[in-house]
Amino acid sequence: MTLQVALVVPDRELWSGEARTVIAKTTEGDIGVLTGHSPMFGILAEATVVQILTEDSDVRAAVSGGFLSVADDRVSVLAAQAQLGEEVDLEEARRDLAAALAEAQVIGEDSPAVKYATARLRAAGDQA
Amino acid sequence: MASGRERILRRRIKSVQSTKKITRAMELIAASRIVRAQQAIAAARPYVTQMRKVVADLGHDPEGQRHPLFRQPEETRRAAIVAITADRGLAGAYNSSVIRTTERLIREYESAGVDVMLVTTGKKAQSYFRYRGRAAESFIGFSERPAFGDAREVAAVVMRAFEEGEVDTVNLVYTRFLSLGSQQVTTRQLIPLLREDIESGTEDDAAEDSGGTIVYEFEPDPEEIVEKLLPSWVEAELLVALLEGAASEQAARQRAMKAATDNANDLLETLTREANNARQAEITQEISEIVGGANALAGASATSE
DSSP states (O other), X not given: OOEEEEEEETTEEEEEEEESEEEEEETTEEEEEOXXXXXXXXXXXXXXXXXXXXXXXXXXXXXSSEEEEEETTEEEEEESSEEXXXXXOHHHHHHHHHHHHHHHHHHTSOOHHHHHHHHHHHHTTOOO | OOOHHHHHHHHHHHHHHHHHHHHHHHHHHHHHHHHHHHHHHHXXXXXXXXXXXXXXXXXXXXXXXXXXXXXXXXXXOEEEEEEEOOSSOOSTTHHHHHHHHHHHHHHHHHHTTXXXXXXXXXXXXXXXXXXXXXXXXXXXXXXXXXXXXXXXHHHHHHHHHHHTTSOSEEEEEEEEEEETTEEEEEEEEEESOOHHHHHHHHHHHHHHHOOOOOOOEEESOHHHHHHHHHHHHHHHHHHHHHHHHHHHHHHHHHHHHHHHHHHHHHHHHHHHHHHHHHHHHHHHHHHHHHHHHHHHHHHHHHHHO
């Protein structure tokens, strides 16, 4: 038995396929979903990395925030904005982070842009 | 030398020909853009389907149902109408149908004593309502290629009004893209969510995996989730409406431009015939003048001899 996972954003389906485990962070805490998980619905924490473990790979995606639903071994991640780790352009993400940080300094707190840029770097495997 | 009448006709033929070239080009461009617009609708489908499913599931949950989103207001005092039109004209009845339907809805509300807050997208609705002095929150510049960000901006205005209690209900007037040959102006109540929308959301679900209604564990509690989900849902629904509107706009434009091109062809045929007729009439007249002149000369010389 495997999980049917779909990671969707408004203008496309970013990733879909079979997986063994989905690891995500909701507003209530970290959650790992295996097959047979009871139906649940949660809100993803702001700008996190969703990890999808398949038989032969480890898919990581930066998600700006959104929803996670689990039912009948189907996992759906709905996000307004998301990017697969392998599609992250490190240079670009670092630039975005620097720009967001500079902007955040003016406001004086971490903006969503900072968090999302950080999540993108983490999804790409960069420990910035 | 062509006579005045023929020259005028030839000039008209030239002008109709160049008009035809333009309408034909617009027809072809619209045809190619329909494909792109349809692809955009298809690309947005997974997200929207999921979103509808989730909202439907929440609508079945007794705690989720407590949220204002699912409750019909006892009395509507102020209603929001979101009308989706195009930035450009030359699209047949596309814009005017939406505007007419919106006008009717406004009249219905106002005769029932309900204040109307108007939100429009597209230059056509903006200029129509501005000319008539009706205040409206207008968004322009993306009717042919709406993106999620555009839907977000529109949703933000609507959501602010709903959350602050300024409006009790939100309606959407847009053109549904049923197929290439068929588009339909539709009025839809977005908030509060209608029972039938909840049911149809679950139907999609059932068709997909033959599962009935699932009892979810909600983390955090359903009411809080609805609170968070509602803006995203409105954004998704607006995105679909904008995308379907964009496809309908192109389809309407293609049809309108095809009709214009066909008319130009008919007109060209008639005008060419008239021009030929005029030319022939002139030749005939010239011949008869020559013949008449020659006869007169012949007659004159016969009598003089």
